[in-house]
Amino acid sequence: xSSIPAPAGEVAGKSDDRLDPPGFEMTIDQADLAAQRAEIDxxxxxxxxxxxxxxxxxxLVGTVLALIASIKLHSPTFLGNISWLTFGRVRPAHxxxxxxxxxxxxxxxxxxxxxxRLCRVPLRYPAMVVLAGVLWNVAVTAGTIAxxxxxxxxxxxxxxxxxxxxxxxxxxxxxxxxAMLTFGTRKEGHVYVSQWYLFAAVFWFPxxxxxxxxxxxxxxxxxxxxxxxxxxxxxxxxxxxxxxxGLATIYYLIPKVIGRPIYSYYLSILGFWSLALFYNWAGAxxxxxxPLPAWLVTVSAVASIMMFIPVITTAINHHMTTYKxxxxxxxxxxxxxxxxxxxxxxxxxxxxSLMSVRIFNEPFHxxxxxxxxxxxxxxxxxxxxxFGAMYYIVPRLTGRExxxxxxxxxxxxxxxxxxxxxxxxxxxxxxxxxxELNQASEPFNxxxxxxxxxxxxxxxxxxxxxxxxxxxxxxxxxxxxxWLWIRSGTGILLFIGHLAFGWLVWLNLSGRGKKRTGPxxxxxxxxxxxxxxxx
Amino acid sequence: MNYGPLLFLGAFLTxxxxxxxxxxxxxxxxxxxxxxxVEASAETHPRAYSGEELQGRAVYISEGCVYCHxxxxxxxxxxxxEQRGWGRRxxxxxxxxxxxxxxxxxxxxxxxxxxGARQPSADWHLKHLYNxxxxxxxxxxxxxxxxxxxxxxxxxPSPDALRFDAGWTADDGxxxxxxxxxxxxxxxxxVAYLKSLDHTYELPAANGAGQ
Numbered sequence: 001x002s003s004i005p006a007p008a009g010e011v012a013g014k015s016d017d018r019l020d021p022p023g024f025e026m027t028i029d030q031a032d033l034a035a036q037r038a039e040i041d042x043x044x045x046x047x048x049x050x051x052x053x054x055x056x057x058x059x060l061v062g063t064v065l066a067l068i069a070s071i072k073l074h075s076p077t078f079l080g081n082i083s084w085l086t087f088g089r090v091r092p093a094h095x096x097x098x099x100x101x102x103x104x105x106x107x108x109x110x111x112x113x114x115x116x117r118l119c120r121v122p123l124r125y126p127a128m129v130v131l132a133g134v135l136w137n138v139a140v141t142a143g144t145i146a147x148x149x150x151x152x153x154x155x156x157x158x159x160x161x162x163x164x165x166x167x168x169x170x171x172x173x174x175x176x177x178x179a180m181l182t183f184g185t186r187k188e189g190h191v192y193v194s195q196w197y198l199f200a201a202v203f204w205f206p207x208x209x210x211x212x213x214x215x216x217x218x219x220x221x222x223x224x225x226x227x228x229x230x231x232x233x234x235x236x237x238x239x240x241x242x243x244x245x246g247l248a249t250i251y252y253l254i255p256k257v258i259g260r261p262i263y264s265y266y267l268s269i270l271g272f273w274s275l276a277l278f279y280n281w282a283g284a285x286x287x288x289x290x291p292l293p294a295w296l297v298t299v300s301a302v303a304s305i306m307m308f309i310p311v312i313t314t315a316i317n318h319h320m321t322t323y324k325x326x327x328x329x330x331x332x333x334x335x336x337x338x339x340x341x342x343x344x345x346x347x348x349x350x351x352x353s354l355m356s357v358r359i360f361n362e363p364f365h366x367x368x369x370x371x372x373x374x375x376x377x378x379x380x381x382x383x384x385x386x387f388g389a390m391y392y393i394v395p396r397l398t399g400r401e402x403x404x405x406x407x408x409x410x411x412x413x414x415x416x417x418x419x420x421x422x423x424x425x426x427x428x429x430x431x432x433x434x435x436e437l438n439q440a441s442e443p444f445n446x447x448x449x450x451x452x453x454x455x456x457x458x459x460x461x462x463x464x465x466x467x468x469x470x471x472x473x474x475x476x477x478x479x480x481x482x483w484l485w486i487r488s489g490t491g492i493l494l495f496i497g498h499l500a501f502g503w504l505v506w507l508n509l510s511g512r513g514k515k516r517t518g519p520x521x522x523x524x525x526x527x528x529x530x531x532x533x534x535x
Numbered sequence: 536m537n538y539g540p541l542l543f544l545g546a547f548l549t550x551x552x553x554x555x556x557x558x559x560x561x562x563x564x565x566x567x568x569x570x571x572x573v574e575a576s577a578e579t580h581p582r583a584y585s586g587e588e589l590q591g592r593a594v595y596i597s598e599g600c601v602y603c604h605x606x607x608x609x610x611x612x613x614x615x616x617e618q619r620g621w622g623r624r625x626x627x628x629x630x631x632x633x634x635x636x637x638x639x640x641x642x643x644x645x646x647x648x649x650x651g652a653r654q655p656s657a658d659w660h661l662k663h664l665y666n667x668x669x670x671x672x673x674x675x676x677x678x679x680x681x682x683x684x685x686x687x688x689x690x691x692p693s694p695d696a697l698r699f700d701a702g703w704t705a706d707d708g709x710x711x712x713x714x715x716x717x718x719x720x721x722x723x724x725x726v727a728y729l730k731s732l733d734h735t736y737e738l739p740a741a742n743g744a745g746q
Contacts (some may be wrong), residue, residue, distance in 0.1 A: 076667070093597065222631060229558050291607055293561060
């Protein structure tokens, strides 16, 4: 749909497939390029659609689990006596389903297609790729059932029992092997920045995953270093797996849709290497004040602050590229999702760096503020970018357009408003919770009751001083409950968006979309905007 | 331009450095921690878990308690944890028998690193697990009724049966006449584990662990 002129093989012959600045350009016959793209898309069809279809199903499962968990937080007796659905099992099941079911599978599907496109080779060994996908699905299914049955490990992000993680590892190794083979036989000499990120993700993820499995689950080290290793993984699964896949997708799709190269190629290189250098070190900031050596936490806090370098360079690159074609957001669904994701990446990264500093971390760690951060990262940034990628890629694989621009619009607004409202709600709730846990003089509720919302809020912040009389723990709980209710509302909004998305994907995959003549845009393009011609 | 080898080498070196720093060194630095014996009282701390406590720990893991309860009292500038009565700052040595270590990242509920010292009553814990909202009005803790069995009294009442006072109604889960609520072995083990969570003893500061 969206964006760039058209699918390979149609009018696309006119477009220039090169993403790089003029210095790298070679003269290639455009018609030949279009034929190449068509061949690549044909070869990717089944493997990529298998990953995408599975991911979409997992997204819906994950959303239902999320809603159950969210409602339980303010209404604990809801489904209270069903052991399989107790909060402590549903919540990790939700995390694992969205992380390993949705986020990983949609990311790997995109990775497969991007690797082929950027290496300019058709997808080879499709059986190996599909086998990896099947194994991955089996592992996530078995793992989720195990967690709901009470066999989870209670180690965040790696709750699945060992037999599931082993399957995931084998499956990922197959994808990694495939990526190496594809990279080795590439016809394109130049390595575009997206590929740097993809290559790094494929190379780093098995390393973190194997390390945490070996040293925390299979042959655990003694005592608290387990948590250091655990959070090195917990942070890196985002930092060196999801983030690089998301950034690679942004770096590919924004220039493709608006038909202009990225703002600065050299900034993108600086962004990549500074991310590689600093993100890996950031994990231990999850344990500020905890029972671990102080040097460890300090090193991680420093690395987290240094993350401003890759984040700012990446932000300049993404936003300056978009800036000149901002009007294209009116038309292209892909661009709208991807640019929203890029903006959220900047936001979540700034927030994340600040959260590692002790003065912020001490009050706000252990609160819903952290949950807000996690969701604006994995959803606001990563998931939105992947929605954009699917809107772009799926029609090129099925040859069918999206059935309804209106449903895409419903999806976009439900998802973007939903996630941003969730972020704001949980941030406010978390800040109140954090201040009260650290002894604001009077509970927030009581002040608001006495003085009204605005004055009460001001008084609350004025009253926050160290070591005043404590707010009892149950008062802290009571003051978070209204925010948890609103959060469930925002979750329902996300669920509506996902239903629209799931329905669109179902229609497209089952061959009921419109036969492709051109992309489904939000509106027809009266000005002949850049995206319609591809330049 | 072929960046393949450069990319590989760079990705390897950046990652290996962080692996050494955050994975290898902490494990190496703290690998020799042992329990210590306090001379005055001749007590050794921390102590290893009993069999039933370990069973209870498995229930704690199985039911995902860690997603709402941390097990670490933090030091630092705010000192709020200690003032809430959650105990002195936790040290690496406190966790040498914990596997996996369950520090936790969320305080939807209170910290539990010293819950055994703060609330030593098994009766309270059992009733609280059975109906948290009844025991702590306003609580949002998940109820764990499925760790208990409501059954008809046949012959002698079970000595384990929960004893409810007159404030409990049928809606709260109090049994009808002729019935009793009996904790399962899992509930009893979980409570044994909770009662064992007591790190109020004094420890010498572990090398490098202070802030």
